[in-house]
Amino acid sequence: MGAIGKIQPETIINITPEVTGEVVELPVKEGDRVKKGSLLIRIKPDAYIAAKERALANLEAARANLNMSKANFEKVESEFKRMEELFKKGLSSTQEYESIKALYLSNRSQVEAQSANVKQAEAMLKEAIENLSKTAIYSPIDGVISKLNVKLGERVLGSGFSQGTLLMQVADMLRMEAIVEV
Secondary structure (H helix, E strand, O other): OOOOOOEEEEEEEEEEEOEEEEEEEEOOOOOOOOOOOOEEEEEHHHHHHHHHHHHHHHHHHHHHHHHHHHHHHHHHHHHHHHHHHHHHOOOOOOOHHHHHHHHHHHHHHHHHHHEEEHHHHHHHHHHHHHHHHHHEEEEEOOEEEEEEOOOOOOOOOOOOOOOOOOOEEEEEEEEEEEEEOO
């Protein structure tokens, strides 16, 4: 007695983009053998390069603002310490002391705010670099392109939009399984 069924690869991996854009490089076609780490598709990186450059510029500006705030704070801090000594000795008025103390506290808060801006700008740069790296998709396994759903020049949606566009499938043809009805 025989059984009817089908033989299929044990491992089939769906390839979907994490970023949105136009397919500008597609060096594979259905049926091609691919090695793990070989380029499968490249999405136009221009917008992601620009986002990275903007994020880098924002980080540089945030660092410059932080340095300026630190310099102002150091100047005000030394004035505050000097005024504090004079106040303790009774050589300055309460009004003068309170005025420089308020300026000191304000400048200290400004340094803290600028430090937070630098951290935020660093995070934005890291995200921009990560998104740029996602414009190139490489094969996760040695296998065969068993299904190809896109063409060069086509616009694809990243996984931020539901599941993203199913670009292709890569199948490991060395390990097969039989599905039979008994």
